[in-house]
Amino acid sequence: MRAAPTCPRCFGPLHAPSVWSSAWRCDAHGDVLPYQPPRPPSETAAQAMRKTSLVPVWLPWPLPSGWLVTGFGEVGDEVKGVRASLVALAGPSLMEGPADLLLIAEEPGVGIGAAFAGLSGPDPGEGFDAGPPNAKIEVMGHPAPLWCVHGSPDRAVYAGEALGNWLWAIAWPAEAGCLIALAELSLIDMRDHDLDIPFGAFSPRLQD
Secondary structure (H helix, E strand, O other): OOOOOEOOOOOOEOEOOOOOOOOEEEOOOEEEOOEOOOEOOOHHHHHHHHHHEOOOOEEEOOOOOOOEEEEEEEEEEOOOEEEEEEEEEEEEOOOOOEEEEEEEEEOOOOOHHHHHHOOOOOOOOOOOOOOOOOEEEEEOOEEEEEEEOOOOOOOEEEEEEEOOEEEEEEEEOHHHHHHHHHOOOEEEEHHHOOOOOOEOOOOHHHHO
């Protein structure tokens, strides 16, 4: 049996829609969109993400050398559609050892990016972009600024905006954040491409 959806802000259990309410509800955060059980890395999952997501499904392309796609995630349901997409990747960091990377596109207020970052609010927080950007990432051929966000100390968190949605890039361990700042990643929207994607083992990061 497939696992139950969880809250995108705290990963806690949800009350399913009922005859009294059409919303999914978290005891701590009220009405939310459900974070669906993550999809393992496969072409079937990639095709499903392309078809259902109402927000971009960001993928670095070409992938950095040695990197693989390790799973997908989404926030939403059949009524309101998929309002946040997650793509997990793994590979060698620019420093020593392996690294994990999570790319998230979400509509404002969904909260899944902040939850993975280790923040209490649903978004990066007021004033996070007050200074100059800490990194730039190419998004569909155009530079997009990203700012460091201080969340959980075991990961590096960058946040910005692309196509009217939040863009999060979260890397483990924290030292792997240099991948985002230095690797000159170029993101494409998977919804617009039919690619031969290399897949790796299912990422545990999608169940943080």
